[in-house]
Amino acid sequence: MPFKFSVLASGSTGNSLYIETEQRRLLIDCGLSGKKMIELLGQIDRRPEDIDAILVTHEHSDHIKGLGVFARRFHTPVYANQKTWHAMSSGIGEIPTEQKFDFEANTTRDFSDLSVESFSVSHDAADPMFFVVHQGEKQLTLATDLGYVSAHIKGLIHNSDAYVMEANHDTEMLMMGRYPWSVKRRILGDTGHISNEESGVALTEVFGDHTKQIYLAHLSKDNNMKELARMSVGQHLERLGLKLGREIGLYDTDPDHSTKLTAV
Structure with a gap:
C-alpha cells in the first residue's frame, strides 16, 4: 500500500x-x-x-x-x-x-514504516509543533498555525512531495472585516497566522523537484475564500514557471468535507 x-x-x-x-x-x-x-x-x-x-x-x-x-x-x-x-x-x-x-x-518518532519529525512553530499556544512525515523517500509536510515561516522551518520542510500549508487570510479582507483590532493584531502578529501572500512566498522558497501536491489549509471562514487563496498562491508558483494542474496540483481543503485519499 x-x-x-x-x-x-x-x-x-x-x-x-x-x-x-x-x-x-x-x-x-x-x-x-x-x-x-x-x-x-x-x-x-x-x-x-x-x-x-x-x-x-x-x-x-x-x-x-x-x-x-x-x-x-x-x-x-x-x-x-x-x-x-x-x-x-x-x-x-x-x-x-x-x-x-x-x-x-x-x-522524531517512528511508527512502524513511518517516521514523523516534529518542529516548533511560532503560534500563541503552550508549545505548538507541526510535522514532516517520512516514508522512504516520500515526504509530507503539515504546516499551519504559523505566525511566520522561519528559515529553519523552510530548510526542514524543503522539497516535500506534498504540502498541507496554511493560507489563513487575505490581509485586505481581514483589515476591512468585523473583527476587533485586538483580534486582527493577534492574527497578523508573529504568533498568529500567515496570509495567502505569505503562504505563496514561503511555498516558492521550499518548492523542489519532488513537490507535486499543495493543499491550502486553515482558511478563515470570515477573512478568506478558496478562490482567493488559490489565486494568490497560484500566482507565486506560476512566477517560478510552474504549470498548475500539470506539473503541480494546487488543491482546496474544506471545514466539512474530506479531500480524496491520495498517494504522496
Whole structure:
C-alpha cells in the first residue's frame, strides 16, 4: 500500500489530517466532534477503530475538540508534548494513562514504516509543533498555525512531495472585516497566522523537484475564500514557471468535507 493521506477537515472550525501506510493509520489532530470525525473518516471509507494513534499539534479547540471523546471510545493512543498535555487537560477530559504518550517538539518518532519529525512553530499556544512525515523517500509536510515561516522551518520542510500549508487570510479582507483590532493584531502578529501572500512566498522558497501536491489549509471562514487563496498562491508558483494542474496540483481543503485519499 502506498503512503496516502486525506485532509479530513481544515479551517477555523476544526482540523484533522489522516495518514496511512500498509502498517499504520494515523490522525494528526482531532479538532471536530467525535461524531463528525467518524463521518469524515467514512467519507474516505475508513473506520475510526482502525486508527493506531493521534498526534496533537497544540491545544487550541479547533485541533482537539473531539480528541477526548474519540480516544476514549476507540482506545486510541495519543501523542503530544508535555506542555500541550498540561494545557489541554481541562479541554479533553480524562484519558487513560496507558493511552498517553509524550512526543516532544523537534524530535522524531517512528511508527512502524513511518517516521514523523516534529518542529516548533511560532503560534500563541503552550508549545505548538507541526510535522514532516517520512516514508522512504516520500515526504509530507503539515504546516499551519504559523505566525511566520522561519528559515529553519523552510530548510526542514524543503522539497516535500506534498504540502498541507496554511493560507489563513487575505490581509485586505481581514483589515476591512468585523473583527476587533485586538483580534486582527493577534492574527497578523508573529504568533498568529500567515496570509495567502505569505503562504505563496514561503511555498516558492521550499518548492523542489519532488513537490507535486499543495493543499491550502486553515482558511478563515470570515477573512478568506478558496478562490482567493488559490489565486494568490497560484500566482507565486506560476512566477517560478510552474504549470498548475500539470506539473503541480494546487488543491482546496474544506471545514466539512474530506479531500480524496491520495498517494504522496
